[in-house]
Amino acid sequence: EKGMDYAIEDIFVTNGGSEALIFAVMALCDPGDEIMVFEPFYANYTTFCKEFGAKINAVPTSVENGYHLPSEEEIEKHITPKTKAILLTNPGNPTGVVYTEAEQDMISRIVRKHNLALIADEVYREFVYDGAYRSFGTMPELDDNLIIIDSVSKRYSACGARIGCIISKNKELSKQVIKCCQARLCSPILEQVGAAALYTTPASYLEEVNKEYKKRRDTIVAALKKLPGVKASDPKGAFYIMVNMPVDDAEKFAIWTLENFSIDGETVMFAPGNGFYNTPGSGINEARLAYVLKSEDLERAIYILGEALKAYPGRVEK
Numbered sequence: 001e002k003g004m005d006y007a008i009e010d011i012f013v014t015n016g017g018s019e020a021l022i023f024a025v026m027a028l029c030d031p032g033d034e035i036m037v038f039e040p041f042y043a044n045y046t047t048f049c050k051e052f053g054a055k056i057n058a059v060p061t062s063v064e065n066g067y068h069l070p071s072e073e074e075i076e077k078h079i080t081p082k083t084k085a086i087l088l089t090n091p092g093n094p095t096g097v098v099y100t101e102a103e104q105d106m107i108s109r110i111v112r113k114h115n116l117a118l119i120a121d122e123v124y125r126e127f128v129y130d131g132a133y134r135s136f137g138t139m140p141e142l143d144d145n146l147i148i149i150d151s152v153s154k155r156y157s158a159c160g161a162r163i164g165c166i167i168s169k170n171k172e173l174s175k176q177v178i179k180c181c182q183a184r185l186c187s188p189i190l191e192q193v194g195a196a197a198l199y200t201t202p203a204s205y206l207e208e209v210n211k212e213y214k215k216r217r218d219t220i221v222a223a224l225k226k227l228p229g230v231k232a233s234d235p236k237g238a239f240y241i242m243v244n245m246p247v248d249d250a251e252k253f254a255i256w257t258l259e260n261f262s263i264d265g266e267t268v269m270f271a272p273g274n275g276f277y278n279t280p281g282s283g284i285n286e287a288r289l290a291y292v293l294k295s296e297d298l299e300r301a302i303y304i305l306g307e308a309l310k311a312y313p314g315r316v317e318k
């Protein structure tokens, strides 16, 4: 259905996408090796790397250009002799960015030129709102380099099932991954049976879900545009949006809001942006919002956020 062509022996079932990421890092990295990621990024990547003494090599992107990738030259400047892989999330968490085909071609050229692995975390593949999506798995020139991370968690709202997979045609990598799989014995059989059944869900289900999230995306983007001093990107996929707020520190603001601010007994909570960065001091006035509520509730939440921003003593006018 997705134009990807993999054999059963290229696919290893894991305990969620998380274990697939852990196996990828374990198979690729010795202590001191580096994995390149684009900042801001999914915070757990830091944990998965630290477990094996691998380091995050963070390349900054910014809200100004919708968190798209820097130039080929700029990315190549960050590659060191210790760099083993480029890890990217497409569609992105926390940014909602969906990379263009030109960006994918550029990444493909870079990993092949520098003999790097490309770990493509595609767990949000179904959540794309403005046009087509191309999986890295449909680019045969990447066969030797590509490792795909997949999961049922987001696709079927089944995070608790703990079923994902790591996919690669690189036989040397597979030889290492199978050792990881044997050492952890098995991912849960009952969940595997359940997950297999989920894949028989009619396509109309995912179409409905996609339509609903697109509506939520449009709602939150429009609501945020009305808040003075708030800058947000225009997310094209996943279900998150990063916002830049006129505050001294988004974590302090989050705590202050929970402790001191409510309207008719209701308040809002969000993820402070700093945790999605590797570079110290980055993302201090940013937050990740997840648009996983009904549109009416999102409107209300953003209204409360706007009022909290007006009342917050640490507001900073820019």
Ligand SMILES: *Cc1c(COP(=O)(O)O)cnc(C)c1O
Residues within 6 Å of the ligand: 015, 016, 017, 018, 019, 042, 089, 093, 121, 123, 150, 151, 152, 153, 154, 159, 162, 163, 164
């Ligand atoms: C949720 C998530 C995962 C993995 O979640 P699992 O429940 O372990 O499958 C991986 N990558 C990103 C970017 C995520 O948001």
